[in-house]
Amino acid sequence: MTGIDYDDAETLTAALEDRLTATLAPDTVSRRSVLGGIGVAGSAALGLSGTGAADGDHDDDEHGNFGPNGEYGDENFDPHDFLRTFNTGGEGQDNVNENVYEEDGQTVRHFTLTAVDTTITIAPGVEFDAWTFNGQVPGPTLRVVEGDTIRVTFVNGSSHAHTIHPHVKNVDPRMDGTPQNGPGVLETGEEFTYEWEAQPAGLHFYHCHSLPLKEHFHRGLYGVIVVDPDPDRVRENPREYVSGNRPVSDEYAAELVETAKTRNHEYSENARYDEMVMVMNGFDTNFDGENEVYAANTRAFAYGVGSTDANGEWEAGETIRPIQIDKNQRQRVYLLNATEFDPINSFHTHSQFYDYYDHGTTLEPTHSTVDTVMQCQAQRGILELDYSDHEQGLYMFHAHQSEFAELGWMSFFEVV
Structure with missing residues (x-):
């Protein structure tokens, strides 16, 4: 690849990003006006000024106005770090209290998740009032082994009532995380410890199940559970x-x-794969039931092409950079759709085909040699890609709902 390919990719990313942030400044903007208001152009021609901020106050919120922020903040969330960070009970993120131990002959992986009201950045200069697990969207990725006990101490530090509902095979209705079962919804300051058996092997999901569901879901209360198969x-x-x-x-x-x-992360064979988590999500910045921003892992165009200081800073797009991968290592993507208000999202690769394992519950692909897969909300799957025969350079991937790509869900792999 020549230098001009990178220059063109950077110009494209910057133009789309600038168009998005410029038109998000008025809090009444719709995604249609974002797409139609300004043509794709260089950032200098867009005349950007000011900061777009999403207003979180609206009359139909049955839990009332936002309370004070919790102890976690958004300044330390980096979608590039999140991509490859798995919390296993023994290691993971600094903001996740976790432990792994044996109890009655059973491996227990114990995590503490805290609901926090905070402001997150979804594009440079664009903030969103979110409800989060541990101050981030998506919530921390939990990784366990089939047959383990997943123990989650949930602390509600939010000003709203919340639960945690798991998409695993849970045989105890008290642990279902719904308003009708077990402890029901947890009010501010309350806590409860959920326990689930890690089954079946695959890629799973956790989220708040408090009412109204679309509100709690869209605000950011969701995350991934990876259940590794036990050989x-x-x-x-x-x-x-x-x-x-x-x-x-x-x-x-x-x-x-x-x-x-x-x-299975406990076996050396796992090192053959470069593994990453991508959660497809969207944000309704003016609360009209229609998303204005789309992303993989929350921040629009985070995996596009731009300049970077390589220190994880998020200022004017400095962390916007492609996902660098080694062509001699196979790639595994844990993909989940957490988009509210749109029935389907998708994942499309340029110049590449992959094997897809729907829900990750089988060890053989459910779809072989595909370049596009669709997911409804809460659907998930595992993608396996091989770039060993590709030339080095940039390869785009994005949602193949074209407007989603233009509104933030557009990314690149850099094959080296």
């Missing part, structure tokens, strides 16, 4: 990890066990 369980019950009811030969069962090791 020993795969060896004992290989048919549980394939589609359909066809026989599984001993040879194929052995292959499934080896595949399970690559998906």
Whole structure:
């Protein structure tokens, strides 16, 4: 790739970013006016001025106005750090209190999640009044192993009532995190410890289930649970990890066990893959039931092409840079759609095809050799990509709802 390709990509990212932030300044803007108001041009031609801020106060919020911010803030959230950070109970983010220990012969991975009202940055100069887990959107990624006990102490430091609902196979209705079951909704200052068995293996989801659902969901109360397959369980019950009811030969069962090791963070085989989490989300900045900003991991164009100081600062787009990947290492993307108000989001790669594992609950692909996959809200899956035969340079990926891409959900891999 020549230098001009990077220059052109940077110009494209800057033009789309500037158009978005310029038209978000009035708090009555709709996404249609963002798309139609200004043509794609260089940033100098856009005449940017001022700061766009989303107003969080609106009359139909049954929980009332926002309370004070909690102890967490947005200044330390970097979508590039979030991308590859997994909280396993033993290691992860500094703002996650976590531990892993044995209890009655069972591995317990214990996390503390705190609901906090805070302001997050969704584009340079554009802020959004969010309800969060541990002060960030998406919430921390929890990574466990199939069969573990997931123990989550939930502390409600928000001024609104919240719960945590897990998308795992939960056999105890008291732990479902809904207003009707167990402790119900937790009011300000209350806490409760949820427990779930980590099953089935795959990519799962947690979110607040307090009413009104669209409000609590859209404001940012969601995150990812990765349940790694246990190779020993795969060896004992290989048919549980394939589609359909066809026989599984001993040879194929052995292959499934080896595949399970690559998906389990406790095995050295996992290092063959560069793993990352992408949560597709959107933000209704004027609370009209229509998103004005879209992103992967919250910040519009975070994985576009721009200048960077490489120190994780977020000032005028300095952390906007492509995701750098090693062409000799396979890529694994844990993809989840947390977009409210739009029925479908999607993931499309340029110049590349991938295998897709819907919900990640099988060890064989549900779709092979595809370059676009659609997900409804809460749907998730695992993508596996191989760039070993590609030339070095930039390869775009984005939502193939074109307006989503223009409003923030446009990214690049940089193959090196």
